[in-house]
Amino acid sequence: MKSNLFISALFALTISLASCNSSNAKPQKKVETEKPDSAATTKIQVALLLDTSNSMDGLIDQAKSRLWNIVNTLTTLKYDGKTPDIEISLYEYGNDGLSEKSNYIRQVTALSQDLDLISEKLFALRTNGGSEYCGAVIQDATKELKWSSENNSMKLIYIAENEGFNQGKINYKEAISDALKNDIYVNTIFCGNKTEGINIFWKDGADRGKGKYFNIDSDRAVQYIATPYDDEIAKCDEKINKTYINYGSKGLEKKRNQAVQDQNAKRVSASNYTDRAVSKSKAVYKNESWDLVDKVKNDANAIAKIQKEELPAELKDKSTAEIQAIVTEKKKERETIQKEISVLAKKRQQYIDTEAKKTKTQDDLGNTINSSIMAFAKVKGYTVEK
Incomplete structure (x- = not known):
């Protein structure tokens, strides 16, 4: 009997000591995922949706003429003193050479940091008359591209052409609403008269997309300022x-x-x-x-x-x-x-x-994009370092 009591007491003591040791033991360190530096993961993402129907040769020429100027504008932007990653995507639409099933739309490049690739694909674009469906191409860009989830990233769509903004089966209002849900701002560039663009819903598209509405003369050659440097x-x-x-x-x-x-x-x-x-x-x-x-x-x-x-x-x-x-x-x-x-x-x-400053600034594709980028950057808390 005494032996049994002794064993019981010893067992109880062992449990008690184990409990004490457990409570006094150093707690295990929690394995936490290191929070990434917001500036290091911040991106500026720009999707260019360009009409490549027959009448848009001038627009494509302006895009070729202003690509590097736009890139240089983007590189002046800093977040927390650091340069964000820059990604550019190209879409063409309204081209008869594209599939009717795809609404005459083609993703030329996904969002990419390979700037030479963007240049290569841009210079390879060719125009060929067709039907231009703005709602459809905005929808494709919103759904297909890998947009950043970082709150500080700047995500912009620029769409340019010269026909009605409300053409096609995809409602542009719904497509733009979906873009905004992903914090993607839609900017519209009408290649023609400003009032005409307003009348055929280009300004409405920009207003709904919390973007900017512009009109340009796409047939006008880009004007440059040569410098001694x-x-x-x-x-x-x-x-x-x-x-x-x-x-x-x-x-x-x-x-x-x-x-x-x-x-x-x-x-x-x-x-x-x-x-x-x-x-x-x-x-x-x-x-x-x-x-x-x-x-x-x-x-x-x-x-x-x-x-x-x-x-x-x-x-x-x-x-x-x-x-x-x-x-x-x-x-x-x-x-x-x-x-x-x-x-x-x-x-x-x-x-x-x-x-x-001595002459009126020309409103071409590059200048419109650059000016709106600067406006969005200010809202998003970016600084400019030229």
């Missing part, structure tokens, strides 16, 4: 191209495309080419998917991971240490050129701003 910036661009080291299965193709887009910009005008060169000096022009210098910025061990066959011929027989030294040298060289372009670009913009 353009030639110097162009020379810097030639030098910066030599700092790119292609790698991977598509590296050489991408590097060649970079040169092709230089030529596309140059064929439009010397000023447009200069705008592109300025864009290439910015942090948003990044090509880590094919350029070894950009790749190493994000992954210090990238060189060791890359297979020899993925390297260009001139690096295949080099050791990892030798390749690292070459990449480091190219990185320093690029940063020096980028700083040089940055200084020249500021002087260039000051010159353009001064000259622009």
Whole structure:
């Protein structure tokens, strides 16, 4: 009996001690997901919905002429002192060469940070008469694109053409309402008379989308202001191209495309080419998917991971240490050129701003987009650093 009592007491003591130890033990640290820096994850996303029917050659030309100027405007915006990621998407609509089942709409590119790809696809657009359904293309862009969920991100749709805004089976009011539910603001650009655009619901579309309504003469050639700094910036661009080291299965193709887009910009005008060169000096022009210098910025061990066959011929027989030294040298060289372009670009913009005050600002596709971007940025709490 005493033995049983002793065992019972010992068992009770053991339970008690275990309970005490449990209550006095250090609590386990909660595994918390680190909250990302809002500025680091903030995006500026712009979807350009362009009518490619027969009458819109001028609109497409203006888009080609202003792409890099728009990019440069976007790069002046900061959030918490940092440059947000910039993503651009292209849609074409109203083209008879597209499928009737798709409402004559095609996603040319998804939202992408690959600015050379955007340029390539934009320059490849061709017009071909058709039916323009604004509600349908706004709906597609809203539903198909991967829009940011970050509250501080700026999400904008720009739609441009010259026919009635209410055409097609998809109600533009419902499409715009769906866009707003995702914090996407819809801006409308009517290619024609301002009053006519209002009468055929283009302003109503912008009002419902909490965006801006513009009208432009899409057949008017874009006017540029040449500056004393353009030639110097162009020379810097030639030098910066030599700092790119292609790698991977598509590296050489991408590097060649970079040169092709230089030529596309140059064929439009010397000023447009200069705008592109300025864009290439910015942090948003990044090509880590094919350029070894950009790749190493994000992954210090990238060189060791890359297979020899993925390297260009001139690096295949080099050791990892030798390749690292070459990449480091190219990185320093690029940063020096980028700083040089940055200084020249500021002087260039000051010159353009001064000259622009002497004449009436032209309302072309680029100017309308740039002005509205600045207005939205102010509302969203972005700052401008030129």
